[in-house]
């Protein structure tokens with residue numbers, strides 16, 4: 001409950017224009033802890049750096065609530081440019097996209113623009129042997145995202161596209177089971193948006209319990225699982241579960257955010273687990289940055305200290 005109140009307070013404050021302007025003006029230095037850089041080149045450098053520690057990468061061009069269809073298509077072009085740059089740098093491009101950023105909900109030439117642009121990105125991923133994960137956004141988008149995932153999975157196959165489920169939503173265990181016929185590559189997260197009690201568990205203990213159930217169920221179904229969390233107790237339990245059920249280390253991977261728990265990322269990789277860091281980059285870093293601050297008061301203190309230092 002406290003977690004929920006803290007998150008609500010931070011996201012409400014962060015949503016105010018004056019706060020956003022103040023943080024944008026002075027906050028880039030602080031955002032660098034969580035964001036690899038503003039250009040594809042800085043992100044590619046971060047991929048190379050992580051590789052030295054045996055950590056894989058997931059590139060994420062930041063940009064949310066992009067308004068016009070032309071901006072959405074431009075955003076998709078920028079992702080495709082990144083895929084090409086990564087390929088040219090010897091990296092198999094693994095990217096995440098938010099369907100809203102590429103036009104979900106906007107109809108152009110009789111088709112949802114998000115779907116059209118996602119197709120272009122996944123086609124390029126297939127060309128390079130890469131992968132595209134469709135991030136999950138706030139709850140009103142879940143139905144459409146899952147439907148579009150199903151369509152894209154049918155067109156390109158599970159080795160090139162996956163999606164995300166959030167354990168804080170009451171509906172998610174049913175959603176997971178409903179995807180079993182696809183044997184999908186799924187990222188399981190707790191959920192980062194401010195959601196009402198009508199759709200999401202308000203208590204952290206319930207979110208955590210649902211998280212474990214989701215991961216175990218997906219493993220039991222024989223599917224590849226991206227265990228995306230920094231929660232050490234869950235990570236430990238997943239390791240034990242896999243061991244007890246004969247699930248090999250290459251049947252799942254741990255995923256964490258760039259700049260968060262690097263020690264844990266390195267230790268897991270050194271112990272032979274597959275580990276992937278989610279590397280956000282780009283000029284539109286503010287909403288992503290706000291959500292990271294909302295996740296833990298420790299991060300808010302880090303930012304406040306930085307701002308006071310001026």
Ligand SMILES: Cc1cc2nc3c(=O)[nH]c(=O)nc-3n(C[C@H](O)[C@H](O)[C@H](O)COP(=O)(O)OP(=O)(O)OC[C@H]3O[C@@H](n4cnc5c(N)ncnc54)[C@H](O)[C@@H]3O)c2cc1C
Nearest residue numbers: 135136164189190191192228229230231255256257278295
């Ligand atoms: C790879 C990846 C992809 C994601 N994709 C999505 C997505 O598509 N949609 C979505 O809604 N959410 C996404 N998220 C965010 C996710 O939903 C959570 O908000 C976030 O991961 C924090 O939850 P947690 O599982 O780490 O557990 P928590 O219970 O929040 O935290 C567990 C512990 O981890 C540490 N920790 C957690 N977050 C931070 C932080 N920001 N800074 C420092 N320490 C921290 C703290 O010590 C905390 O005690 C993603 C997360 C990851 C790791």
